[in-house]
Amino acid sequence: MTQEEQINQLFRQRVCWITDSGPEDDIAISSRIRFARNVAGEPFPIRADDETLCRVRNEVLECIRGVSAAESFRVCEFEVDTLSQLDRRFLLERHLISREFMNPRHGAALVTNREQGTFVMINEEDHLRIQVLAPGFQLKSLWDRIDRFDDLLSGHIPFAFDAQYGYLTACPTNLGTGMRASVMLHLPGLVLSGQIQAVLQGVGKLGLAARGFYGEGSQTLGNLYQISNQSSLGESEAQIIDRICAVISQIIAHEKKARMLLLANRRDFLLDHVGRAYGLLKHSYLITGEESLNALSALRLGVDMKMFKSVDIHTVNELFLLVQSAHLQKYSCRELEQEERDAVRASLLRKYFQD
Amino acid sequence: MLCQNCNKNEATIHVQQIVNGQEKTFHLCAACAAKKAETEPELQSFNLAEMLFDLADKVAATVGQDTSSTGKTMVCPLCGWDMERFRKTGYLGCPDCYKTFSALLSGVLKNMHRGCTHEGKTPCSSTDSRPSREIASLRHDLTELRKELALRIKNEEYEEAARLRDEIQSLTLKLEENEKK
Numbered sequence: 001m002t003q004e005e006q007i008n009q010l011f012r013q014r015v016c017w018i019t020d021s022g023p024e025d026d027i028a029i030s031s032r033i034r035f036a037r038n039v040a041g042e043p044f045p046i047r048a049d050d051e052t053l054c055r056v057r058n059e060v061l062e063c064i065r066g067v068s069a070a071e072s073f074r075v076c077e078f079e080v081d082t083l084s085q086l087d088r089r090f091l092l093e094r095h096l097i098s099r100e101f102m103n104p105r106h107g108a109a110l111v112t113n114r115e116q117g118t119f120v121m122i123n124e125e126d127h128l129r130i131q132v133l134a135p136g137f138q139l140k141s142l143w144d145r146i147d148r149f150d151d152l153l154s155g156h157i158p159f160a161f162d163a164q165y166g167y168l169t170a171c172p173t174n175l176g177t178g179m180r181a182s183v184m185l186h187l188p189g190l191v192l193s194g195q196i197q198a199v200l201q202g203v204g205k206l207g208l209a210a211r212g213f214y215g216e217g218s219q220t221l222g223n224l225y226q227i228s229n230q231s232s233l234g235e236s237e238a239q240i241i242d243r244i245c246a247v248i249s250q251i252i253a254h255e256k257k258a259r260m261l262l263l264a265n266r267r268d269f270l271l272d273h274v275g276r277a278y279g280l281l282k283h284s285y286l287i288t289g290e291e292s293l294n295a296l297s298a299l300r301l302g303v304d305m306k307m308f309k310s311v312d313i314h315t316v317n318e319l320f321l322l323v324q325s326a327h328l329q330k331y332s333c334r335e336l337e338q339e340e341r342d343a344v345r346a347s348l349l350r351k352y353f354q355d
Numbered sequence: 356m357l358c359q360n361c362n363k364n365e366a367t368i369h370v371q372q373i374v375n376g377q378e379k380t381f382h383l384c385a386a387c388a389a390k391k392a393e394t395e396p397e398l399q400s401f402n403l404a405e406m407l408f409d410l411a412d413k414v415a416a417t418v419g420q421d422t423s424s425t426g427k428t429m430v431c432p433l434c435g436w437d438m439e440r441f442r443k444t445g446y447l448g449c450p451d452c453y454k455t456f457s458a459l460l461s462g463v464l465k466n467m468h469r470g471c472t473h474e475g476k477t478p479c480s481s482t483d484s485r486p487s488r489e490i491a492s493l494r495h496d497l498t499e500l501r502k503e504l505a506l507r508i509k510n511e512e513y514e515e516a517a518r519l520r521d522e523i524q525s526l527t528l529k530l531e532e533n534e535k536k
Binding site for chain 2: 038040041042043044046047055058059125147150151154155156158159160161162163164165166167168170171172173175176177179197207212220230231232233234235236237239
């Protein structure tokens, strides 16, 4: 099967963190943990030549094949540097690759399981970026999964490790555990009630970072915020996860309260916000990606607050993915210009909300 | 918060400067910050890595260490990465760089993290699954042999490659036996 066919298969494949239910998934869309790991004795990707990068890639791929065969889960492999820009964009929208991988080096690769809940970027900033992703707020069960997978890999790959500094990473910001744990939160209540800036500032003071939809350096869209740990050295993984979980639980409680207060005190404002968004999604003939993500956010709020009986929350999640540009082009099976995309997006949404 | 220049994108760069009691504040998106940097010197070369190093230098200076004389000429003996590149990019070149630049790193790490010593898991974390020395060395040998095998195949030295393949097979069996124990 060619890489493009594999990508098209991934497009049709169920995405576990979009279609499955998870704890607190009315507010927490997904949880993610990533480990940064490097092969001992090899220069980091920034310093390595193409030959070294390809050798590292082949070694890592071979090891992952071995581990996944023993665990009997099926994986797809992609040489990211040979993919088209559209296919890379598609993987970015699925959160399988980072923005850095949009301009990949030679030897850049991605391995993912079919459900796209466990995957490894090879030769991004570090030799390995091991990631696990699940619906809702469930960092602790994700930790068990990634810890085990990491142990299996470390049985075959000698990871660069130092007793004082822990796992050695290309950038000292990831040193130690090499771990970043994050939860993607949908916070329209806090945005509508004007409390979001205060909450985000609080998050910063507690040593956590808030990022936009596509991670580092991206802007916020659709009231989605990714909250993650800033530091990775000096605390164990369990301590970091406990710290994040405590903050996330509080933010979720704040968001719930904000929604209830909006319903109690500004009912018409809330209904108008949701109703207009629904109208936009149902009746537009041209709609931009940003406009549709913001409208879908409002609709999701309405669904969470039981304003719609006919719309399912997983459908809204799926649409969050489908309205993005590469997904739209995969959906139409061809490349689309900007205005064409807006038309196709609107027609897709009209079709979804016909009844 | 939206970018104060274009009012479209989310502001991701926030700079506040107080010069002679006069406050100057910028809330900009990355694109506008890049444009504005041409006219506003305080936005030029906005670089987190450099900021952290400046901070580390100041900390070191107050405790009487002179990082500038030791640090700037330092070069990693293994990969050739130097202080200047570390400073510019914020990246190190290889695992060994952590030894080379350790004197400078301690200051930087204090600003970034909650401690300077690793507290978390170790490769093959639980003590009962920690590989014995023999297993570790077998794994190391296998990795080296595989590297050499790839090289021989590339150079079309098939006789040597066949010998290596057999050696890898026998070592793999030995490793599996050891792992079962």
